Amino acid sequence: MAKVFLKDVQKVYDNGFAAVKGASLDIADKEFMVIVGPSGCGKTTTLRMIAGLEEISGGTITIGSRVVNDVPPKDRDIAMVFQNYALYPHMTVFQNLAFSLKLRKYPKAEIKKRVSEVAEMLDISSQLDKKPKALSGGQRQRVALGRAIVRNPAAFLFDEPLSNLDAKLRVTTRAELKALHRRLNTTSIYVTHDQAEAMTLGDRICVMYNGEIQQVAAPMEVYDKPVNRFVAGFLGTPPMNFLKGKISSSDGKNVFILTDGDIVELKNDNGQLKSYMEKEMVLGVRPEHFTVEPFAGQSNNGIKSQVNVVEPLGDRKDVYMSSRSGQKFIANLDPHTAIDVDHQVTMYIDINKAHIFEPGETGKNITISKN
Amino acid sequence: MNGIHIFLLCLAALFVLLYALQPKRPKIAFTYLRYIVLALIAAMVMAPFFWLLCSAFKDSSVLMKYTFLPPIMNWAKEINLSNFRELFKSQPSMEGNVYFWQYIINSLFLASITTIVQMFFSSMGGYALAKYDFKGKKIIMFFMLASMMIPGVVLLAPVYKLIVNIGLMDTYWALVLPGACSVFGMFLFRQAIVGIPKDLIEAGRIDGCSEFSIYMNLIMPLVRPMTGAFCLVTFLGSWNNFLGPQVYINAQSKLTLPVVLNQYVGVYANQYGVFLAGTLLAIIPPAILFFCLQKEFISGLSSGAVKG
Numbered sequence A: 001m002a003k004v005f006l007k008d009v010q011k012v013y014d015n016g017f018a019a020v021k022g023a024s025l026d027i028a029d030k031e032f033m034v035i036v037g038p039s040g041c042g043k044t045t046t047l048r049m050i051a052g053l054e055e056i057s058g059g060t061i062t063i064g065s066r067v068v069n070d071v072p073p074k075d076r077d078i079a080m081v082f083q084n085y086a087l088y089p090h091m092t093v094f095q096n097l098a099f100s101l102k103l104r105k106y107p108k109a110e111i112k113k114r115v116s117e118v119a120e121m122l123d124i125s126s127q128l129d130k131k132p133k134a135l136s137g138g139q140r141q142r143v144a145l146g147r148a149i150v151r152n153p154a155a156f157l158f159d160e161p162l163s164n165l166d167a168k169l170r171v172t173t174r175a176e177l178k179a180l181h182r183r184l185n186t187t188s189i190y191v192t193h194d195q196a197e198a199m200t201l202g203d204r205i206c207v208m209y210n211g212e213i214q215q216v217a218a219p220m221e222v223y224d225k226p227v228n229r230f231v232a233g234f235l236g237t238p239p240m241n242f243l244k245g246k247i248s249s250s251d252g253k254n255v256f257i258l259t260d261g262d263i264v265e266l267k268n269d270n271g272q273l274k275s276y277m278e279k280e281m282v283l284g285v286r287p288e289h290f291t292v293e294p295f296a297g298q299s300n301n302g303i304k305s306q307v308n309v310v311e312p313l314g315d316r317k318d319v320y321m322s323s324r325s326g327q328k329f330i331a332n333l334d335p336h337t338a339i340d341v342d343h344q345v346t347m348y349i350d351i352n353k354a355h356i357f358e359p360g361e362t363g364k365n366i367t368i369s370k371n
Numbered sequence B: 001m002n003g004i005h006i007f008l009l010c011l012a013a014l015f016v017l018l019y020a021l022q023p024k025r026p027k028i029a030f031t032y033l034r035y036i037v038l039a040l041i042a043a044m045v046m047a048p049f050f051w052l053l054c055s056a057f058k059d060s061s062v063l064m065k066y067t068f069l070p071p072i073m074n075w076a077k078e079i080n081l082s083n084f085r086e087l088f089k090s091q092p093s094m095e096g097n098v099y100f101w102q103y104i105i106n107s108l109f110l111a112s113i114t115t116i117v118q119m120f121f122s123s124m125g126g127y128a129l130a131k132y133d134f135k136g137k138k139i140i141m142f143f144m145l146a147s148m149m150i151p152g153v154v155l156l157a158p159v160y161k162l163i164v165n166i167g168l169m170d171t172y173w174a175l176v177l178p179g180a181c182s183v184f185g186m187f188l189f190r191q192a193i194v195g196i197p198k199d200l201i202e203a204g205r206i207d208g209c210s211e212f213s214i215y216m217n218l219i220m221p222l223v224r225p226m227t228g229a230f231c232l233v234t235f236l237g238s239w240n241n242f243l244g245p246q247v248y249i250n251a252q253s254k255l256t257l258p259v260v261l262n263q264y265v266g267v268y269a270n271q272y273g274v275f276l277a278g279t280l281l282a283i284i285p286p287a288i289l290f291f292c293l294q295k296e297f298i299s300g301l302s303s304g305a306v307k308g
Helices: A043-051 A093-103 A108-121 A137-149 A167-184 A195-201 A219-224 A229-234 B003-021 B026-057 B072-078 B082-087 B100-131 B137-147 B152-165 B173-179 B183-194 B198-207 B211-222 B224-239 B243-248 B257-264 B272-302
Strands: A004-012 A018-027 A032-036 A058-063 A078-081 A155-159 A187-192 A204-209 A212-217 A241-250 A253-258 A263-265 A280-285 A302-312 A317-323 A328-333 A344-349 A355-357 B091-093 B096-098
Touching (some): A004 A043, A018 A058, A018 A212, A032 A043, A043 A058, A043 A078, A043 A155, A043 A187, A078 B198, A093 A108, A093 A137, A093 B198, A187 A195, A195 A219, A204 A219, A204 A229, A212 A219, A212 A229, A229 A355, A253 A280, B026 B082, B026 B272, B082 B272, B100 B137, B100 B183, B100 B224, B137 B183, B152 B173, B152 B243, B183 B224, B198 B211, B211 B224, B257 B272
Parallel strands (some): A032 A187, A032 A204, A078 A155
Antiparallel strands (some): A004 A018, A004 A058, A204 A212, A241 A253, A241 A280, A253 A263, A302 A317, A302 A344, B091 B096
C-alpha cells in the first residue's frame, strides 16, 4: 500500500517530441485513479514512467516515501497488467503466476499457497496446468490480473487491460475489477481511453490531453463541472454539444445570443460574466439537458431547430438536429417523444446545467472557474 | 540392354496395360505412374547411401568389382568387417599411437563446443539487435550484413596470421573463436526474436528479471525451434569442416574426422574401403542429432513464413 506522487513529470523523446509536459498528480493510498484521454495524450507514457519502463526527462516520481526516478522496475514494488496480457506463452498458468515469486526466491510452499489463493480468488483454479494459448480472452485477463495480485505490490498499474475483450465481457470484467479493488484495497492506477471505464472504475479521474493533465476530480465532478471544453467534450456519450454565440445583456438580464439569433437567458451569475460581454463564446449543453418542453421557469431559452436523424435506443432517443444557422447538436429525449426526421421543433435548454466556455479546443469553463 | 533397362520397360508396360484395361478410368493408371516416378526418384536419392553401406562392408579386393553387393553365394567370403578392423587399428604418429575413436571424440567435442558457443553468442547478439535501441545500431547491422558478402576463404590468410600471432595454432580455440559470433546466426536469431512482443520483456522486467534472466527465461524458450535448427546447422557445419582443422591443427591426435578420412585417399594412400567405412561411421552422430531435433528443425525453418 502506498501513495504515488508525480511532480512536474516530463517526457521528451530524442526527436524533441514532448509526450508528457509537466504532469503533477497526487494519488492517495488505496485510491483507484483512472487516467483517461484520447490516443497520443500521454497517459500510457505517464503510466510507463511510473512503472519504470520509460525514463523520465524531468520531475520526480515518488512511490510510498521513496523517489523512484532511477529505481529499476523490479525494485519499485509495483505490478502491471498489460493491454495484451503479456503472459509467458511457454509457461503454464501456475508458472506464470509463480514466476515473480520464484525470482524473488520465495519458499516453494509459500509460492504454492499464494498462487492457490489468487487462483481461487479469480476463479482460475482449474486452469493452473494449462498454457495461455488454451485459455479464452477473459481467462487470460484473469491470469494477467492474478500475476499482478500474487506479489501483493504497493501499487497496481493497469494499461488498458480490458481493451482486448469483447464488449459484453468488458462490462462484466469491469465490475469484477471494481469489486477486486474494494477487496484488495491497493493503490491502483488505470489507464484507458474508454470514458465508461473511467467513470465506473475510478475514485478519481485524471483527464489528459496533449501531454498535459486537464482535470483531476471525482467522476461526477468531472462530468458536471468540466474545467474546460476538452474535458466537457471528452466525457459523455453522446458528447456535450457546443453552440457558438456571444454573451450579451438584455433588459438587465444576461443572455447568450446564438449565431442564428436565438436567445438563451442565462442564470444569475453574480457579475462573473461581465468581462466576457459581447465576446465570442461557446455554450456547452449535454444532450440530456435538451427537451421539447420548456423547463420550469425557463420559457425563454428555446432554439428553433430541424430534426436530421432519429436514433431510437430503447431507453432513450438520440436526436441529431441543426439550428437555423446550421449548428449541429444532439439531444437525448424520452423514447416516446413524438419526433421524426424533418420536423421543425423548438428545443429547450436546462440553463442551470449548461456551461459557457472560452473559444478554442481547451477553452476555459467560465461558469465554474469563478465559483 | 541390361537389367535396369528391362525393369524400367516392365514398369512402362504395366502403365500401358493399366491404361488400356480401364480407358474410362485413366486416373488409376496415372496414380500408378505417379508412385512409380516418386519411387524412382527416391531410389536415386537413396542409391549413394546404399552404395556407401555396401562398399563399407565389402572386402577391399572386390570393392570395384561389383556396383553394390556381390552375388549372395559370395557373401561369406566377400562381405566382412575388414575395413572397420583396419580403421580402428592404431596409427603411429609423432605423439604416439592414435586410434580412430580419438578422431570421433575430437570431432564430437569440437562440433559441440562450436555449436554451444555460436548458439550462445549469436542468440545474445540477435536479442540485442532485435530488442535494444542503441546508438549506431543501423551502422553495426550494415557492417555485419556487408561482412557476410566476404567469402570465408578470402579471410583464411589474415585469420591464419592472427591465430599464429596470438599463439593459438594447433589448439581448438583456433577453430572455435573465429566463428564464435556468427553474423548469419545473429540475423537468424534477430528475425526470430523481433516478433516477440515487447510487453513480454517489460512484464519480465517488472516481475523481477535481470536482463540476462529475460534472455534465458523468456527469450530462449520462445525461440526454441530456431535454436534447434541453428544448432543442427552449426553442428553439421563444424562436423564437416575440413579446411579449418587442416589449416590450424598439426598434431595427428587433435585432427577431426574429415581431415583423417581424407588421409585414407590421397597421394600416398588409396584405402577406399577404409575411407568408406569411416564415412559411414561419420554419418551416424549427425543423423542421430537430426532425428532428435527434427521437429525443431522443420518448425524452425518455416517459422515466420506465415502470420501465426
